[in-house]
Amino acid sequence: MIDYNAVKNWNFGEIKHAYTERDTMLYALGVGFGADPLDAGQLRYVFEKNLQVVPSMVAVLGSPGFWWRDPRTGADWVKLVHGEQRIELHKPLPAAATLIAKNRVVSITDKGAGKGAITVIRRDLFIEGSNELLATTTQVSFLRGDGGFSATTGVSDPGPDALPAVPERAADFELDLSSLEQAALIYRLSGDYNPLHADPDVARAAGFPRPILHGLCTFGMAAHAVLKTVCEYDATRIKSMAVRFTSPVYPGEVVKFELWRVQNKVHVRARIPARDVVALNNGVVELR
Helix, strand or coil: CCCHHHHHCCCCCEEEEEECHHHHHHHHHHCCCCCCCCCHHHHHHHCCCCCCCCHHHHHHCCCCCCHHHCHHHCCCHHHEEEEEEEEEECCCCCCCEEEEEEEEEEEEEECCCCCCEEEEEEEEEEECCCCCEEEEEEEEEEECCCCCCHHHHCCCCCCCCCCCCCCCCCCCEEEEEECCCCHHHHHHHHCCCCHHHCCHHHHHHCCCCCCCCCHHHHHHHHHHHHHHHCCCCCHHHEEEEEEEECCCCCCCCEEEEEEEEECCEEEEEEEECCCCEEEEEEEEEEEC
């Protein structure tokens, strides 16, 4: 069972993360850019000429790694899944930089015995040598095997604010994006080495028939959908982005993105037509 005090007060220290233009292009390839190598918009993210950064890449910068596997957390890490991801870009990401990341656990919420627990972790990112905040990310994780911890500790924090529902009307845009069979194996090279996404034995132990795609890979695909349909592939247009992950995506599946434009915001939902499931919901992207 999760150790509330140990996790809430986890000391991540300051994390230095240096990335290069090669890392920037590898991330873009991992979330599907370059599928059409003749598309000038996509080439802006996978070719060094006038290279831009996919805004969603901020979610993998300065990560403390898969620290949940540390036995001091007490968590059943095999049953951990990504619940929500939120990012805020105070300025566009440079194509290469050295960053300083400061991570902290904001809250741990007990949903009840057999219902899991929710954790919220915030990360502030700074350019090395500067006190100016570059970006903020917030990760919400669902620990399916750790509900009921408050019966022992007597403590449970309030949960995160709910994300807005998508409009109840037909979408303004629809876009199908295909994922590669090896998408998870490529995406993990950007820093998320959770074996759930690569090891069939671990995936089966977690209740999945095979390794699933990283939630943050689907998140990056959602950023691609917004950049393509609304932003003319201009990365500087995205100011913030938040989504809820509602069902796993398997590598090789086609993801249908539905987008609603409402003033300076784009609401996003993603479906897997082959299985008739919603994989991503309550998405909202704020534009500059």
